[in-house]
Amino acid sequence: MPSIAFTVNGSRRDVQAPGDTPLLYVLRNELELSGPQFGCGLSQCGACSVLIDGKETRSCTLPVSRVAAKEVTTLEGLPGRWAGQHGLAVASIALHPVQQAWIDEQVPQCGFCQNGMMIKAAELLEQIPAPTVPQIKNAFMTGASPHLCRCGSYVAILDAVQHASMLIARQKGSQ
Amino acid sequence: MGATLSRRQFVKSGGALFVGFGLVGRNMFDVPAAAAAGSKNSLDAALASSWFEIHADNTMVLRTGKVDFGQTTAHTAYKQIVAEELNVPFEAITSVVMGDTDRTPDGGFSAGFLEYGGANIRKAAAYTYQALLDLAATKLGVAKSSLTVQDGVVSGGGRKISYGELVKGQELNLTIPVTGDLTSMFGLTVTGNPPMKPTSEYRIIGQSYKNSVTPSKVSARETWVTDVRLPGMLHGRVVHPKTLGSTLVKVGDLNKSRYPNAQLIVKGNLVGVVAPAEWEAIGAAQQVAADTQWSDWKGLPASTDLHRWMREEADWKTTPPAKGDKNKGDAASARHTAAKSLTATYELPFMKHAPIGPTIAVGDARADGSFYIHTHNQNPQALRGQIALMLGTPVDKVVVRIYSGPGHYGRSNGGNAGAEDEAILLSQAVKKPVRVQWMRPEDLQWSTSSPPAVSNIRIGWDASGRITAYEADHYMPAMQDDRLVGALLAKLPTPPAPDVTVPAGSISSTVNGISDPWIYERVPNVAETGYGTFQIGQKASPLGIGLRDHSMRTPGQLQQNFPRELAISEAAAQAGTDAIEFRLRQTDDARLRGVLTAVRDASGWQTRTSPSPRAAANGGTAVQGQGVSAMLRSGTYWACVCHVSVTPSTGKVKVDKYTIAVDPGIVVNPLQLKRTIEGGALMGLSHALYEEMTFDQSAITSRDWLSYPILTMDDVPEIKVVILPHPEVGAYGGGSEAANALAVSAIAAAFYDATGKTARRLPLKAAYVQSVLRT
Numbered sequence: 001m002p003s004i005a006f007t008v009n010g011s012r013r014d015v016q017a018p019g020d021t022p023l024l025y026v027l028r029n030e031l032e033l034s035g036p037q038f039g040c041g042l043s044q045c046g047a048c049s050v051l052i053d054g055k056e057t058r059s060c061t062l063p064v065s066r067v068a069a070k071e072v073t074t075l076e077g078l079p080g081r082w083a084g085q086h087g088l089a090v091a092s093i094a095l096h097p098v099q100q101a102w103i104d105e106q107v108p109q110c111g112f113c114q115n116g117m118m119i120k121a122a123e124l125l126e127q128i129p130a131p132t133v134p135q136i137k138n139a140f141m142t143g144a145s146p147h148l149c150r151c152g153s154y155v156a157i158l159d160a161v162q163h164a165s166m167l168i169a170r171q172k173g174s175q
Numbered sequence: 176m177g178a179t180l181s182r183r184q185f186v187k188s189g190g191a192l193f194v195g196f197g198l199v200g201r202n203m204f205d206v207p208a209a210a211a212a213g214s215k216n217s218l219d220a221a222l223a224s225s226w227f228e229i230h231a232d233n234t235m236v237l238r239t240g241k242v243d244f245g246q247t248t249a250h251t252a253y254k255q256i257v258a259e260e261l262n263v264p265f266e267a268i269t270s271v272v273m274g275d276t277d278r279t280p281d282g283g284f285s286a287g288f289l290e291y292g293g294a295n296i297r298k299a300a301a302y303t304y305q306a307l308l309d310l311a312a313t314k315l316g317v318a319k320s321s322l323t324v325q326d327g328v329v330s331g332g333g334r335k336i337s338y339g340e341l342v343k344g345q346e347l348n349l350t351i352p353v354t355g356d357l358t359s360m361f362g363l364t365v366t367g368n369p370p371m372k373p374t375s376e377y378r379i380i381g382q383s384y385k386n387s388v389t390p391s392k393v394s395a396r397e398t399w400v401t402d403v404r405l406p407g408m409l410h411g412r413v414v415h416p417k418t419l420g421s422t423l424v425k426v427g428d429l430n431k432s433r434y435p436n437a438q439l440i441v442k443g444n445l446v447g448v449v450a451p452a453e454w455e456a457i458g459a460a461q462q463v464a465a466d467t468q469w470s471d472w473k474g475l476p477a478s479t480d481l482h483r484w485m486r487e488e489a490d491w492k493t494t495p496p497a498k499g500d501k502n503k504g505d506a507a508s509a510r511h512t513a514a515k516s517l518t519a520t521y522e523l524p525f526m527k528h529a530p531i532g533p534t535i536a537v538g539d540a541r542a543d544g545s546f547y548i549h550t551h552n553q554n555p556q557a558l559r560g561q562i563a564l565m566l567g568t569p570v571d572k573v574v575v576r577i578y579s580g581p582g583h584y585g586r587s588n589g590g591n592a593g594a595e596d597e598a599i600l601l602s603q604a605v606k607k608p609v610r611v612q613w614m615r616p617e618d619l620q621w622s623t624s625s626p627p628a629v630s631n632i633r634i635g636w637d638a639s640g641r642i643t644a645y646e647a648d649h650y651m652p653a654m655q656d657d658r659l660v661g662a663l664l665a666k667l668p669t670p671p672a673p674d675v676t677v678p679a680g681s682i683s684s685t686v687n688g689i690s691d692p693w694i695y696e697r698v699p700n701v702a703e704t705g706y707g708t709f710q711i712g713q714k715a716s717p718l719g720i721g722l723r724d725h726s727m728r729t730p731g732q733l734q735q736n737f738p739r740e741l742a743i744s745e746a747a748a749q750a751g752t753d754a755i756e757f758r759l760r761q762t763d764d765a766r767l768r769g770v771l772t773a774v775r776d777a778s779g780w781q782t783r784t785s786p787s788p789r790a791a792a793n794g795g796t797a798v799q800g801q802g803v804s805a806m807l808r809s810g811t812y813w814a815c816v817c818h819v820s821v822t823p824s825t826g827k828v829k830v831d832k833y834t835i836a837v838d839p840g841i842v843v844n845p846l847q848l849k850r851t852i853e854g855g856a857l858m859g860l861s862h863a864l865y866e867e868m869t870f871d872q873s874a875i876t877s878r879d880w881l882s883y884p885i886l887t888m889d890d891v892p893e894i895k896v897v898i899l900p901h902p903e904v905g906a907y908g909g910g911s912e913a914a915n916a917l918a919v920s921a922i923a924a925a926f927y928d929a930t931g932k933t934a935r936r937l938p939l940k941a942a943y944v945q946s947v948l949r950t
Contacts, residue, residue, distance in 0.1 A: 034399065039531050
């Protein structure tokens with residue numbers, strides 16, 4: 001079995017897996033990262049999203065061979081990513097502002113899709129720190145497919161992305 | 176039938192009060208004593224399965240057999256109800272255990288959390304409070320009536336003692352009376368009437384506490400059902416038959432050179448593959464599927480022919496019709512003499528529960544003869560009973576453990592989500608734990624569905640716009656198939672398929688009861704009738720499968736409320752009366768009038784007749800409309816207004832604004848109620864605009880999110896939730912359902928308002944909309 005090396009949440013990892021194995025199964029079963037979820041296996045829902053070199057990507061259809069030498073961030077790695085981008089000690093950051101906003105605004109109902117929703121929100125806010133509502137709505141329609149939520153948490157997501165934007169502005173103001 | 180307190184043993188350190196239960200009276204359906212005795216293991220394990228534990232440090236554990244799928248009821252409302260009755264801080268309840276059959280007390284379905292489960296937990300807390308007061312009265316040497324309690328500390332005779340100190344150094348067991356059958360659909364019910372806190376003294380109920388599970392879910396610390404890993408566990412996939420009636424002709428050979436670690440398992444028509452690595456199991460299952468031969472079967476009407484088939488060919492005669500409990504007068508005669516009348520037929524499609532994650536479970540058939548199932552299920556005790564039946568083993572050998580999972584809004588409320596039975600059968604075959612996760616197409620094609628409906632509505636009214644006659648004939652196949660699909664495939668025992676008679680401890684009948692409470696009490700003549708039938712294709716299928724149905728959010732009531740409310744809006748239009756004003760004329764019920772006037776005021780409703788003066792059925796310019804609907808569900812009054820835009824040339828329907836008013840009586844948690852209603856509202860938009868399960872004569876053809884689309888962020892309208900607390904009602908009505916069902920008729924009424932054309936079926940997809948606009 002080939003060995004494939006890439007960076008996951010800031011650490012270099014070598015995995016032994018058939019190269020056609022979708023990244024999702026490697027993350028969940030080999031690296032024990034449970035943030036990304038299996039939703040469709042078809043890149044149609046977004047439950048499995050991760051950031052690859054900062055771009056929201058569906059891990060359920062992406063062969064692991066394609067991430068060689070790339071930088072993967074999962075939900076678990078969002079706090080560390082935030083810390084790294086802002087010159088903060090990783091240990092000092094428990095939650096990315098998006099995760100904090102998801103709690104403050106009580107976004108999840110079942111919560112199964114929220115991994116991809118938070119990954120998409122983090123990607124958006126890195127590009128547009130203060131997005132308008134149409135920009136937020138558009139973000140969740142982009143990528144391989146629209147991001148789907150069966151529980152209808154979309155209104156809460158809109159509230160939370162705006163709240164996260166405010167948290168980010170406040171943190172930047174205090175730095 | 177009071178509670179009894181006993182002292183089981185002395186413990187040197189710690190100490191705790193355990194609140195367990197004793198079974199009294201007859202079982203709910205008079206099932207043989209053996210059925211209840213089968214639950215003996217749980218009942219005897221009273222300490223482990225107790226409702227509450229109060230520890231020496233004044234913290235508490237709350238245990239409930241209900242499984243909260245995300246509407247936060249167990250993690251907020253139940254904690255609030257218990258904390259309120261016991262006079263402890265909300266934060267004193269540090270742990271909530273849900274659903275595990277060996278660690279929770281009451282069982283029952285996970286729906287009507289406040290109406291049913293809330294009553295149980297409230298009474299259990301009230302009994303516990305009385306027991307604590309008795310302990311304190313003895314300890315402090317004062318009369319019980321002189322005691323006061325604040326934040327878990329009892330005061331009396333000038334002294335104070337905390338609950339924790341009362342139980343310290345001893346192990347006390349409080350037994351409270353219950354009735355019922357643990358592994359039936361309904362579970363156990365707490366009986367008797369302990370004194371309860373007056374609602375006027377509530378301080379914790381009514382506050383917006385946050386869900387204690389949210390932090391772990393957003394930071395990937397939650398143990399989801401998808402995360403369960405057991406030592407030696409294999410990954411399994413099931414090769415489901417080619418059609419809903421195909422039997423196995425010849426199983427394909429497993430290609431061991433490509434999949435060297437995989438194993439093939441065949442049991443009847445159940446074909447499974449297991450492998451240590453998930454990707455190998457998936458590949459091997461696909462390879463075997465491609466090489467397996469199944470018999471052909473064509474026993475279904477295609478979805479394009481569904482409603483004609485239901486009207487003309489389905490058997491509505493074998494099952495006795497159900498009459499509405501508000502039926503009165505002579506509706507048929509009154510309609511014939513009415514000034515004006517409306518007669519119309521309404522149709523709803525099959526819809527899918529469509530959880531974002533497909534069903535998944537880990538089965539662990541252990542060497543000691545016990546069976547553990549790790550899953551996400553809304554009625555774990557009922558599942559436990561069904562697994563025991565399937566395996567031919569005593570129920571006390573089966574344990575179901577519950578984890579967070581994708582919300583499916585009813586699919587496993589007495590039935591199964593799908594993978595549990597298959598996982599345990601594969602585990603039994605290979606003598607190792609097996610994790611079965613369905614793929615996306617299987618989840619849409621092999622799970623139960625929300626049943627379709629046809630309704631004939633006839634309304635007559637007088638010159639003053641008062642309805643004089645309301646007649647409704649509702650037609651819907653059976654909605655509660657509790658049979659395990661893996662057991663059917665493996666030809667193992669299951670509960671009976673829905674039939675004319677109701678099996679003990681279930682509601683699996685073909686009878687189509689009136690599920691939408693009649694709310695317009697001023698109407699003098701009412702005749703509502705429900706006609707039921709067998710599940711479509713089930714009897715014809717050699718597998719006994721066909722199109723299986725199960726309850727989905729606002730079950731049955733959605734199917735009956737859509738035609739009623741849309742027809743009433745149509746009648747209002749024909750009567751030349753504003754649709755809200757028309758409804759207000761039919762009721763003196765202050766709570767119904769309250770939600771209708773509140774939603775009118777909050778939504779920007781234009782009081783006028785329908786259709787809109789600017790209505791148009793052609794052209795490329797969007798036209799706007801408004802529609803209203805109302806409902807009583809689980810003790811809660813609801814009214815909703817939808818504003819829509821329709822572009823006639825493209826057939827595109829967009830919801831611009833959704834406004835809803837809700838009066839649940841006592842509001843337990845306004846924040847969580849609001850979020851749950853918002854989610855329900857958007858699910859309703861999804862039903863109205865997109866959702867229809869398609870099938871041909873053999874199989875379900877909805878297989879992914881392209882062939883079964885649901886609502887996306889692009890479709891999200893402005894949503895306004897108006898909460899109207901009425902604590903004087905003295906009860907807390909439900910809030911998790913209704914919002915979805917209300918949307919569908921309000922959207923269809925708004926479509927009429929915008930275009931002047933009636934769309935009497937859903938979903939409002941472009942091709943159907945354009946066909947309606949051409950009429």
